[in-house]
Amino acid sequence: xxxxxxxxxxxxxxxxxxxxxxxxxxxxxxxxxxxxxxxxxxxxxxxxxxxxxxxxxxxxxxxxxxxxxxxxxxxxxxxxxxxxxxxxxxxxxxxxxxxxxxxxxxxxxxxxxxxxxxxxxxxxxxxxxxxxxxxxxxxxxxxxxxxxxxxxxxxxxxxxxxxxxxxxxxxxxxxxxxxxxxxxxxxxxxxxxxxxxxxxxxxxxxxxxxxxxxxxxxxxxxxxxxxxxxxxxxxxxxxxxxxxxxxxxxxxxxxxxxxxxxxxxxxxxxxxxxxxxxxxxxxxxxxxxxxxxxxxxxxxxxxxxxxxxxxxxxxxxxxxxxxxxxxxxxxxxxxxxxxxxxxxxxxxxxxxxxxxxxxxxxxxxxxxxxxxxxxxxxxxxxxxxxxxxxxxxxxxxxxxxxxxxxxxxxxxxxxxxxxxxxxxx
Amino acid sequence: xxxxxxxxxxxxxxxxxxxxxxxxxxxxxxxxxxxxxxxxxxxxxxxxxxxxxxxxxxxxxxxxxxxxxxxxxxxxxxxxxxxxxxxxxxxxxxxxxxxxxxxxxxxxxxxxxxxxxxxxxxxxxxxxxxxxxxxxxxxxxxxxxxxxxxxxxxxxxxxxxxxxxxxxxxxxxxxxxxxxxxxxxxxxxxxxxxxxxxxxxxxxxxxxxxxxxxxxxxxxxxxxxxxxxxxxxxxxxxxxxxxxxxxxxxxxxxxxxxxxxxxxxxxxxxxxxxxxxxxxxxxxxxxxxxxxxxxxxxxxxxxxxxxxxxxxxxxxxxxxxxxxxxxxxxxxxxxxxxxxxxxxxxxxxxxxxxxxxxxxxxxxxxxxxxxxxxxxxxxxxxxxxxxxxxxxxxxxxxxxxxxxxxxxxxxxxxxxxxxxxxxxx
Numbered sequence: 001x002x003x004x005x006x007x008x009x010x011x012x013x014x015x016x017x018x019x020x021x022x023x024x025x026x027x028x029x030x031x032x033x034x035x036x037x038x039x040x041x042x043x044x045x046x047x048x049x050x051x052x053x054x055x056x057x058x059x060x061x062x063x064x065x066x067x068x069x070x071x072x073x074x075x076x077x078x079x080x081x082x083x084x085x086x087x088x089x090x091x092x093x094x095x096x097x098x099x100x101x102x103x104x105x106x107x108x109x110x111x112x113x114x115x116x117x118x119x120x121x122x123x124x125x126x127x128x129x130x131x132x133x134x135x136x137x138x139x140x141x142x143x144x145x146x147x148x149x150x151x152x153x154x155x156x157x158x159x160x161x162x163x164x165x166x167x168x169x170x171x172x173x174x175x176x177x178x179x180x181x182x183x184x185x186x187x188x189x190x191x192x193x194x195x196x197x198x199x200x201x202x203x204x205x206x207x208x209x210x211x212x213x214x215x216x217x218x219x220x221x222x223x224x225x226x227x228x229x230x231x232x233x234x235x236x237x238x239x240x241x242x243x244x245x246x247x248x249x250x251x252x253x254x255x256x257x258x259x260x261x262x263x264x265x266x267x268x269x270x271x272x273x274x275x276x277x278x279x280x281x282x283x284x285x286x287x288x289x290x291x292x293x294x295x296x297x298x299x300x301x302x303x304x305x306x307x308x309x310x311x312x313x314x315x316x317x318x319x320x321x322x323x324x325x326x327x328x329x330x331x332x333x334x335x336x337x338x339x340x341x342x343x344x345x346x347x348x349x350x351x352x353x354x355x356x357x358x359x360x361x362x363x364x365x366x367x368x369x370x371x372x373x374x375x376x377x378x379x380x381x382x383x384x385x386x387x388x389x390x391x392x393x394x395x396x397x398x399x400x401x402x403x404x405x406x407x408x409x410x411x412x413x414x415x416x417x418x419x420x421x422x423x424x425x
Numbered sequence: 426x427x428x429x430x431x432x433x434x435x436x437x438x439x440x441x442x443x444x445x446x447x448x449x450x451x452x453x454x455x456x457x458x459x460x461x462x463x464x465x466x467x468x469x470x471x472x473x474x475x476x477x478x479x480x481x482x483x484x485x486x487x488x489x490x491x492x493x494x495x496x497x498x499x500x501x502x503x504x505x506x507x508x509x510x511x512x513x514x515x516x517x518x519x520x521x522x523x524x525x526x527x528x529x530x531x532x533x534x535x536x537x538x539x540x541x542x543x544x545x546x547x548x549x550x551x552x553x554x555x556x557x558x559x560x561x562x563x564x565x566x567x568x569x570x571x572x573x574x575x576x577x578x579x580x581x582x583x584x585x586x587x588x589x590x591x592x593x594x595x596x597x598x599x600x601x602x603x604x605x606x607x608x609x610x611x612x613x614x615x616x617x618x619x620x621x622x623x624x625x626x627x628x629x630x631x632x633x634x635x636x637x638x639x640x641x642x643x644x645x646x647x648x649x650x651x652x653x654x655x656x657x658x659x660x661x662x663x664x665x666x667x668x669x670x671x672x673x674x675x676x677x678x679x680x681x682x683x684x685x686x687x688x689x690x691x692x693x694x695x696x697x698x699x700x701x702x703x704x705x706x707x708x709x710x711x712x713x714x715x716x717x718x719x720x721x722x723x724x725x726x727x728x729x730x731x732x733x734x735x736x737x738x739x740x741x742x743x744x745x746x747x748x749x750x751x752x753x754x755x756x757x758x759x760x761x762x763x764x765x766x767x768x769x770x771x772x773x774x775x776x777x778x779x780x781x782x783x784x785x786x787x788x789x790x791x792x793x794x795x796x797x798x799x800x801x802x803x804x805x806x807x808x809x810x811x812x813x814x815x816x817x818x819x820x821x822x823x824x825x826x827x828x829x830x831x832x833x834x835x836x837x838x839x840x841x842x843x844x845x846x847x848x849x850x
Contacts, residue, residue: 035567035836052479052817059834061611073613076567076836094571128837142460142501146519186486188498388824392477392817399813409484411460411501412553 002027003099006089008079010037010060012318013300014104016325022333023071033078035060038127039384044167046130048174049406053127055392058385084293085271103298110261120238121258124167133257135411140255145189155241157195158253162235163260164201166351169218171257172199173353176225181404198228209315210349214359217368221353264302277304281313286341288328299324319347352376427452428524431514433504435462435485437743438725439529441750447758448496458503460485463552466805469592471555473599474831478552480817483810509718510696528723535686545663546683549592560836565680570614580666582620583678587660588685589626591776594643596682597624598778601650606829623653634740635774639784642793646778689727702729711766713753724749744772777801
């Protein structure tokens, strides 16, 4: 009889594992709190009104109904307790037994313990967070268009991005383009010069995970979009609409977009002591097995595997997740064979800054500008699941490109949520 | 100097007025609580996962930036007080002066005073309501897939639509198709036979606003989709997941979709006594002027104009709204001319029941089945604003048609709303 494999999380890592696992050998279930797989590299485009949420979200059941996944089951729920002794996981809805467990739950925002920060900033780690960011940025513009108090108006029109990684650079670039192309045409009461987009980074460079040339090109690109890049600035607090830094300086702003850190999703473990490592990631051996367990694995952003090249763990990017999913599937499919240690093949990293402007690092090669932008477009378009989504994304991108605009600037807030007790998780 | 015209509501009526009004004569502002115009005839497709919300929602500022609207300003806000004496309207954000005011705020759901009904049912009168409906229908299926208690399971898999008008028939048909085509393929723990879709109508026919043949064809079409059509049944209450009818019968269900009635949006009037008529609509003369005022007009669903043909007011449909907007624009553009009374030209009504199945009434002509369905598709596609949206809708419809599925079955609930005091309206 097939053994029971439970995968927590239907992201890049979990889904790629489910794709390559032998469905005759394993009876596979994916548990995810969301009924869709999503595509984080484009969350910033949802936040900046360039893409519909549905274009980068793929219903898991539809996907699992595809030929390569046939037989994989989906369970909605957020896993709360993992009991290593009884080999069970519990969500808010049910308890499931496993023979082998794979934790591929990814990361969430890290607020570094700054008081109440979570309540006041906008984030980009999920589609609903990106929608909220979109809603609130547009809301600020609408309020500013009606506001006559110069101080309030200045605060409403100041958008601060904290964190100079790819997500921060990409959303800052998108806001810079909005300032340049959209405000002038559509908001007759707002001058583009009134809109300030500021990106703040604690270290001395943008895109530190990429090569130094990429960081410099990103800096240059953002400055051309009139984005105010402030390096070497560490945030201290954000209260009463005032963002304060360690050096004592401050910015009054209604809108802070926080991209400064992630932390592994937390679980309550029973039956064994499992202590997460740095960044709340789960420490694994070279085969992605969680330290102190026999049949529990961690893959993707939540896994912390120390290797010669990456003593502090692999970068938390899609490629690592996909490759770890694949490698673990191969190992689980061949119990007779000696386990193969995971080896990361870095296919390159990229980030987009704006129209016709991106940076790409592949090995020792660096590209920037128009060629890098087209490369970025092509790679991302091809990575999106499904023809329907790919076509819709392409149409939106073409529309955005040729109209110098974004088509989806909707403030679409939920109505009356939550209402019933069982809607709450 | 141009006189100030304020339009409350950017729906079919308000937007068509703004399009045809002379922008040199009038300084026009549209106030709407939402920053987008939307397309109600397709709300049911959002609710049934067939279309993205963004495909049938059009940012007002983008629209107003178009050639035919140039010069019209947008103000976000929900109008609370209309002071006829000082000629001002107040939203939660600001107070605006008008020379002429047009109320085109439409209708909202009518719960006929049934206690707490609003808290327990799902509705289809706005895009966010439709998204909520989509989320909750999908949620029921996910919960049922995990549920082993037969009674709870039966309640989770029972979907009741109350109201047999076009919205009710269309959502019931879409749910019927989901039951037939989607459940079997994607939910291995649910049998299509377990899913019950019920439509309840108080009178003895569906689609009463259309001809009797349409009602019969709709009934037949829904029955072929295994939808349980219950006519002549009046709802009494819905509590503890039990829907009770006047005849004493009841249905246990977790999901009630309420399409049984609408009521005009309410305003607080100051400076004059304005008493709404039947259905909370504003009583107007033949020129859409609100009774008891000189310079306040009401157009669209909220207007109640009694004519020989329509003694109880016009039907609350898009065509009336568009034509009233146009007629009022003509009258306001030509103050020198004698006012022209509004005359409704009925271009026909239609409703879709499912794949290849719709009903169309145009004058004395009646169509049903495949030809009606293609007519429906064509008319609705052509009525959608903007090439981008039209293309995306077309792709989604083609995808849905050829895959016998819907691509957008996402449970996408907001995260942590509301957070800040000024987010609340």
